[in-house]
Amino acid sequence: MGKPTGFMDYDRKLSLEVKPKDRIKNFNEFHIPLPKEERKIQGARCMDCGVPFCQSGVILSGMTSGCPLNNLIPEWNDLLYNDNMSQALNRLFKTNNFPEFTGRVCPAPCEPACTCNVTTDPVAIKENELGIIEYGYEAGYVKAEPPKVRTGKKIAVIGSGPSGLAAADQLNKRGHFVTVFERSDRIGGLLMYGIPNMKLEKHIIDRKINLMKEEGITFITGADVGKNYNAAKIKKEYDCVILACGASNPRDIKVSGRDAKGIYFAVDYLKGVTKSLLDSEFEDGACISAKGKKVLVIGGGDTGNDCVGTSIRQGAKSVVQLEMMPKLPESRSEDNPWPEWPKVCKTDYGQEEAIAVFGDDPRVYQSTVKEFIADKGGKLIKAKIIKLQNRYNEEAKRYQIEEIQGSEYEIEVDLVFIAAGFLGTENYIAKAFGVALNARTNVQTKEGNYQTSVENVFVTGDMHRGQSLVVWAIREGREAAKAVDTHLMGYSNLE
Structure with missing residues (x-):
């Protein structure tokens, strides 16, 4: 705990926002970060609870409570307060591949679960997370770290949303050769084209993708597997395939006049x-x-x-x-x-x-x-x-x-x-790989498993669990990566 009385001594303080009538003049992000010294004070408010509900990531009454990634929130808040930024970044990366994304777009289920809510306002967890990662980039702590040893195993990831990118990042760190196939013209999936620029500017995605490329991951855009790319060929050329194509079927409104223009x-x-x-x-x-x-x-x-x-x-x-x-x-x-x-x-x-x-x-x-x-x-x-x-x-x-x-x-x-939500997996992708779907049109697996009905084909993210949060997608990607690694190597040291 950085300061035992921090939650009593300091009030919750968030970044400033550009006023609505000014920010609508462009599509830029509109949050103005707190200075580092003020951000450290916000880290001091974290109490290092005996039971840190903030990092629990459990389902209560059908809703997420705490961080699904089980981020080590009290640890890096303490390190932030004590100005040990490099170690704070290390603890953050231990559970989250993309804090620069979640620090911007996650609804932060960690914060309602913060124990400070019992008597006061929660710790500014989401913004502290973003402060740590952005300082890491500015200070040069975040840099490409290619694996020193390669296994020779080849893995294809179909889809470059948060789950696909997390799986690719983890498996590359393990030393496997990873190729990511994306049907759009840019990498990022939901992050790139599903979330507007004012919530997540796209150079933030490009910055991370460029690091992943330096670390050895191959990205192929314009590859619509099942249409202009042959799924059977991919299954033959790669040791394993991970389907990470999202829940891409939008729910329609079926009423009279639906065919009107506009x-x-x-x-x-x-x-x-x-x-x-x-x-x-x-x-x-x-x-x-x-x-x-x-x-x-x-x-x-x-x-x-x-x-x-x-x-x-x-x-x-x-x-x-x-x-x-x-x-x-x-x-x-x-x-x-x-x-x-x-x-x-x-x-x-x-x-x-x-x-x-x-x-x-x-x-x-x-x-x-x-x-x-x-x-x-x-x-x-x-x-x-x-x-x-x-x-x-x-x-x-x-x-x-x-x-x-x-x-x-x-x-x-x-x-x-x-904007009525999504129904599940697009049929042509499922048919291309021959995977079975469940009653919710998600790809079918055993409970708690990522192996599909087809040998060497795995699934992750919204395609597996249905429409959900970016933070759940990252967790799914990490878990699918561990499942694939175990399948290929007989064991896994991925977390």
């Missing part, structure tokens, strides 16, 4: 915007634009919020965001005690920006689209909204969402983004 999946919208930004600073005009449009976002999660923030930056005339669930309370209810994930209302950056620009929170709770209405040319002009309620179904013995009859109303809409 309705898009959120993932396609966000990818197009980021690609146009990176390719030409939007000069190519290749992405969907919300400029001057009345935008409707269907879905209240992170992706929906990203659509709100992105459309505002493009100059949307108005933004409405539909959420099927009721508005959560402002503070924990009695049946949602610490250290469970707090089921409370959160106003994210996109909603903050909408409030600043339009004067109102864009979210409309317990509502969904009943019908899309188009003009004679097929262009979307309106959406019919219907209100919802939770009602207990005696036959099913559970609460179900039902429409409230007669509650329909219409709003004018030019552009719709469907």
Whole structure:
């Protein structure tokens, strides 16, 4: 423990943010980091609890509590406070391959589990993590470290999202030859094209990928395995294959008028915007634009919020965001005690920006689209909204969402983004490798295992567990790497 009374002596303090009306002028990250000395003080607030719930990574009441990577949070907070930055970085890398990513995009389930929540505010764990890794880059502590010995084993990783990259990084450290196949034109998967630039600037990804290349990992872009790349050839040429293609099937909204012009999946919208930004600073005009449009976002999660923030930056005339669930309370209810994930209302950056620009929170709770209405040319002009309620179904013995009859109303809409989640593995990839799927359309494995139904073919990440957090994807990648290493070598020294 850096300072036994730190949590009493110092208040929680976070990085500053560029004001909403200023930050929407560009797609840059908008957090202003604390100076190193102030960050050290935040490290002093960590109590080194006898039971550090922050690093537990367990499921309580169906929700994640604590860090799924079991990050050694009290250790590196103490080292941060004592200005032992190189050792803090070593302890951080022991469990997390990509703290520069999680320090930016993770929802930080560690912080609600922090014991400080019992009487005060939690330790600024996420920002301390980011402070350590960024200082590591600045000071030259983070550098390429190729393995000194190679095993001669070859492994193909299909997909370069967080799980695929984590698996590749671990297996390369072990001395195996690793090739990562990515169907897009840039490496990063979800990190590159699923998360907007203002949350994760893409040079941060490139910086890490360049280090991984120096360490010996091969990356092949434009390789859509199962389409323009032969899966059978890959299985023949490599000792093992890891499928890390994500849960890429977007959930659709099947209502009347769905074929109207102006309705898009959120993932396609966000990818197009980021690609146009990176390719030409939007000069190519290749992405969907919300400029001057009345935008409707269907879905209240992170992706929906990203659509709100992105459309505002493009100059949307108005933004409405539909959420099927009721508005959560402002503070924990009695049946949602610490250290469970707090089921409370959160106003994210996109909603903050909408409030600043339009004067109102864009979210409309317990509502969904009943019908899309188009003009004679097929262009979307309106959406019919219907209100919802939770009602207990005696036959099913559970609460179900039902429409409230007669509650329909219409709003004018030019552009719709469907951010209703993802359904699972894309069929063509599963068929290309011949792997079996389970009832949730994830690749089937035995409980706690990463071996698929096909010999020498493993799976990891969202393709294995379903849509989840980046931090879970990294954990899955690490565990899959250990499974592959054990399969090839008979044992593994990977953690």
